[in-house]
Amino acid sequence: MRAAPLAVTALAAALLLTGCSGDGDSSGGDSAAASPSNGTTCRIGAMDVEVGPANVAPAAGDTGNIPVTLTNQSAECTLDGFAGIDLNGADSSASVSPAADAKSTKVTLAKGTAATFTLTYTRGKAGDKGSLDVKTLAIGLAGADTQKSFKWSYGPVQGKADNAGDPTASVGAFTQAGD
Template sequence: MRAMPTTVTAVTALLLLTACGGENGGDGAKDDAKQESGACSTATVSVEVGPASEAPAAGDNGEVPVNLVNQGPSCVLDGFPGASLVAAGGEPVALAPTDGATAQKLTLPEGGSASFTITYVRGPEDAGRSLDAKTLEIGLPGDSATRDFPWSYGPVANQGEGEGTATGTGTADATVSAFQRSGD
């Protein structure tokens, strides 16, 4: 008969430890919610482009900040932002990550914000040597949808020698930084 109370005590202790969140002592429900957060989506994250530090002349560098605010439930940014420039009637030209940048996984709670920066070199007004960008496409990792914004910062230089980017071929001399947490 004494074995029964010991078994009941052991089961009760196990249930209490599980309810307290286990090893980390945290709230099990909150830990589960963090693990279940899905990828952030352009449907629930507001995106604002600019104001930019525009490159004034060909060969000069410019920076375009992009700010994000999560309007929905907690979500995850895992990887680099998707950013492409598009000339009128051209195909999107994807921007590579900034040299040396490392993507980090960020969880954005509802109302949480993050940002990234597009850095570019302004090109000459010569269609054969520059991408005459008209649109900036922004996408989030894990989300296939994109949002379009007008590109009003002038043509973007062609990176290196070779085929031009006037109609969306070649490589634009522009990069995208990793996400950074912003705000409080």
């Protein structure tokens, strides 16, 4: 009857991991980031994040691409799923969905190695009710409830069917950066 000890061990591990979840601090602080007992899920607080340089959409209706590079500054970890992206305006915000053709991949990062993903958006008309006047970009990782925020300088984002709360934007899959 080895099943009972294995079940107890698995339950204890799950409870330990649950106790180490992030604190919801939107400043990018992730108190769980430095603890190796968190398992292998990457935490945004343990990453150096570089946003851009971007291929900016110059006018309303044009498409822009913003590469984001995450460099692991902690123990080996794994990115799984897609980055969580929120576009925040002065009085509203919207979440960005994965690109329709993107396939989620697992990327393992040793300390000092990097992964990238691309945020694609359609520029909206300034002052238009169907556009979100974005002020900040918030980035989070699957498995954690914390985000890091960055200034947005790429213009308003067009909403689907003129709904500013449903941005014409998407996030791509993680890919290993470098060699």
